[in-house]
Amino acid sequence: MQKRFMAIWFRHLTTDWLTLKQPELAAIPFVFAAPERNRIIITAANPVARAQGVYKGMAAADAKAITSNLQVLDHLPDKEAKLLRQLGLWCIRYSPIVAVDLPNGLILDISGCAHLWGGERVYLKEIVNKLRTSGYNARAAIADTIGTAWAVARFGKKTPIIESGMQAQALLNLPPVALRLEPLILEKLQKLGFSTIKSFMLLPRTVLRRRFGEGFLLRLAQALGLENESITPLVPPVPYTERLPCLEPIRTAKAIEIAIQKLLEGLCTRLQSEGKGVRKATLKCYRIDGKLVQAGISTNRGSHSVSHLFKLFVLQISKIEPALGIELFLLEAYRVEDIGVPQEKLWAGNPGLQDIALAELLDKLAGKIGAHAIHRYLPAEHYWPECAVKEAASLTETPATHWRTDRLRPLRMLHAPEPIEVMALLPDYPPKVFTYKGRRHVVEKADGPERIEREWWRDKGEHRDYYAVEDTSGQRYWLFRSGHYDAAPQWYLHGFLA
Amino acid sequence: MTTAPDRKELISRLQKDILQWEGYKAPPSGTRELVGLGPVEGAFPNGVFPLGTMHELVCGNTEQATACGGFISGLLSVLMQNGGASLWIGLSGNVFPQTLKVFGVDPDRVIFINLSKDKDVLWVMEEALKCAGLAAVIGEVQEIDFKQSRRLQLAVEQSRVTGFILRNWSKKMGSTACAARWKIKPLPSETLDSLPGLGFPRWQIELLRVRNGQPGNWIMEWSQGRFKPVSKPVIKHQELMVG
Known part of the structure; x- marks a missing residue:
């Protein structure tokens, strides 16, 4: 399919934006200006200022001299890029591939898009009208190549839509600056008296290359469609x-x-x-x-x-x-x-986690309560209780190691250990009595200690000595002493055993 | 005029008929002890632990909730033995997966859902109970009323999933549509020959309410991967020995 591109040119991007933001500025001449070589140079002027003879590149002092009430505002660096990005994202409704063309344009790859709006003319009108009603003075053109669309949008005098294959004719009467050339080359062209593209387009390539370099030829070829040119889409297209x-x-x-x-x-x-x-x-x-x-x-x-x-x-x-x-x-x-085609199972077997119904149920739950509430755990090779399990990445992930059952672990483990008051008979003995949440528990039986060292490469701190204890009424707890017994250690309750 | 034994026989036959009309089928011989609860299963109609219904477990504190967790995990090991998955919907979210393995459950086949509101738990539970592929769904709530439990019961009647409701810190005990209401309390364990250390986890299992069955009270231990009934005389005997 023939590629079609649209170039949109925002003639007064920053001033239009400021007028939109502060409507009272519409009637006042204002300019943006930035210091350059010890002078304040105007970078953008609004329509009122331009009507009074102020133009871009003029010194602010001169402009002030010719106008009575000129407002000089600081140039906002990178503002254009931001504005163009926003406008480009807005333009995605017209075409999925939109690229920013600094300093004041957008390029749309509109191949296969225009017919949805009823033809290129309607499409172009729709976009330009929408942009104009929203306050941006925009011009647009459609052509087979980015170069021609760019040139016609900015310098075209006749029609903004260049039929397929008519790039050369469209470019004939345009000035060389329409080819997106460097200022140095433009200066050379001007000196040699090339005022339109047609005056040099048909010259031998060798001559042109010798005088203006490879970059010049590339730009010309890109505009004519002899060389490919690619754009970087603002939003990468999703297949x-x-x-x-x-x-x-x-x-x-x-x-x-x-x-x-x-x-x-x-x-x-x-x-x-x-x-x-x-x-x-x-x-x-x-x-x-x-x-x-x-x-x-x-x-x-x-x-x-x-x-x-x-x-x-x-x-x-x-x-x-x-x-x-x-x-x-x-x-x-x-x-x-x-996804594989699911095989029909003739004999009943419980599909477990591979069940499609289960996956669909979890999707539904995640939509309502959020995926963060749903967990599936796999064993992790850590002794430290908080790290002993890890979250599974997917429903199909299988445990890499066995679940350990050789150590006594609580069925319910507190998210953070809670401090308790204990009374131990001997320093290294399990506690005889402990108080948790104001309730006193007399320990009848106990197992332990099981020392669990902190993983020094993960965090620093005391090791823990765990005891599994049972009180007189048969309730079981998992307690630990943090650190050595000789330094007045703190005891914690970390879980409940079944 | 019928005699007393005749009347007894008549009543038991009528009861059996009623059970059949209510959908309780007498199991074919040899399939008893479905969940390995031993004498407890005798309390249920036809002597079969009812699967595909709702069970309610009442607990007053975290210790009892932990005992309930152990009891349910023991049942899960049977329910999930042919590869099913189950959902554990918790308010506290403090179940330590690794320990489930002790009760014979593969922790990686349990999906944990942590929520903060009863309303959310009940919604998730109802959705989950409609999913026929699951082995069991466990939900921890604080309060549940009759209407909510009826909704859950209707869901399981369609899908034949077994549901467990853990009522933690429940303030009022209204009636529910569950097939059974349990209370599990931890009991002091016994070690062999009075060795130091902890014995196997031992629970007092109270069946407070059961539809068409006999409420009762048992003592069970979890040892060597299954429930083991502890008969009371043995305890007395051991106590005498210790004393």
């Missing part, structure tokens, strides 16, 4: 994406449900044919007020079941705030994995 533009802005939960259903049907059919399943997906809703709301889901195992994924998204609908309405839905499956 599994479904788009649903809406004719009317959508505001109700029911309508969002229908949209999700439609998107999922499209996505799942594709995933199914490729044998993939969604692990993580995001629903992005572009609202007409320019904001983006999104809801994400994740699953424990890849799934391409419409009904299951739909259930997960329905739990998230309450988080989607439609405000004035949503005009575009974008479903991105940004993590997918291969």
Whole structure:
């Protein structure tokens, strides 16, 4: 397919932005200025200032002399990049591949996008009108190459849409500066009297190379479409994406449900044919007020079941705030994995953790209560009780080592050991009596001590001597003494034994 | 006029009929002792520990909750022996997975869910009980009323999953739709020949309420990977020996 690019030029990016932010500035001449070689040079001027003869590159002092009430504001470094990024993200509703073109433009790869809006002319008009109504003076052009689109957006006088293959004709009458050349080369061209592109376009390449270098030829070739040029998209495109533009802005939960259903049907059919399943997906809703709301889901195992994924998204609908309405839905499956075709089991066996129903249940629970509440543990090779288990990364991960049962461990372990008052008969003996939460327990039987050393490479501190004790009524506790007995150690209760 | 033994026989036959109508089938011979609880199972209708229903365990403090945890884990080892998974939904979230292995449960096949509200626990529990692939679902709550327990019971009737509710620190004891209400208390353990150290965990198992069965009171020990009933005379005898 023939590539088509759109270049958008914001003629007065920073001043437009400030006027939007402070509407009272619209009637006052103001400029942005930055010091350069001991002079204050104007970097941008608003329409009122320009009407009075102030232009970019002028010294601020001169500008002040010719205007009565000029406001000189400090130049904001990197402001353009930030603004362009925001505008670019907004433009993603028109094309998935949008790149920032510093200092004052955007490049959109619109191959296969324009027909959704009813042709390139309508598409271009729509974008430019939307930008203009939101307060940015923008010009745009569409062409086969980035170079030509860029040139026509800035210097074109006739039509902004260059038909496929007509780059050369479009460029003929434009000045050399439209080719994105370096100032030094431009100066040379001017000296030699090349005032339009057509005056040098047909000269032999060897001559041009000798005078202007390889970079010049590359720019020319890129504009004509003889060399490829790539752009870096603002948001890396997600391979599994479904788009649903809406004719009317959508505001109700029911309508969002229908949209999700439609998107999922499209996505799942594709995933199914490729044998993939969604692990993580995001629903992005572009609202007409320019904001983006999104809801994400994740699953424990890849799934391409419409009904299951739909259930997960329905739990998230309450988080989607439609405000004035949503005009575009974008479903991105940004993590997918291969899934095998499940084999039908004829004889009954308990599938355990491999059960699809269990995975779907956990997805649903995670959607409602959050994935952080769901845990599965595997043994870790540590004696230190707090590190003896580790969280499993997935449902299918199997223990790498055996679960140890040779040491007495509590069934319920406190998150943090709680200090207790004890009375021990002999220094290294288990306590005879201890008080926990105001209750006194007389120890009848005890096991221990089991010394557990702290892992010095992880943290510093005292070792622990653990005792398992049973009080007179048969209740069992797991106590420890922190450190050696000769230094008035503190005792703690760390758990309850069954 | 029927005689007394006739009447007794009639009543027992009628009771059996009622049980059948209520859906309790007498098990075929040789499949008894499903969960290894020994004499306790005799308290249930037809002498079978009811699976696929809700069980309620009442505990007044953390020590009892731990004993309940041990008791449930012992049952889980049987329920999960053919590879099933189970869910443990806790308010405290302090169950130490490694210890479950002592009770014969593979801790990596238990999924722990830590929540802070009764409402959330009950919601998760209901959803989980609808999932037929699970072996058991354990939920720790503070309060549960009849309506909530009825919902859970209806869910398990569909899926045949066994549910356990641990009521920690419950203030009021209203009736629930559970098949059985248990109370598990820790008891002082006995060591062989009065050796020092701790013996096997020993619990007093009280069956406070059971649908169509006989409430009762037993003493059990967890030793060598199974429940072992402790008969009271033995204790007395040992006490005499010690004394």
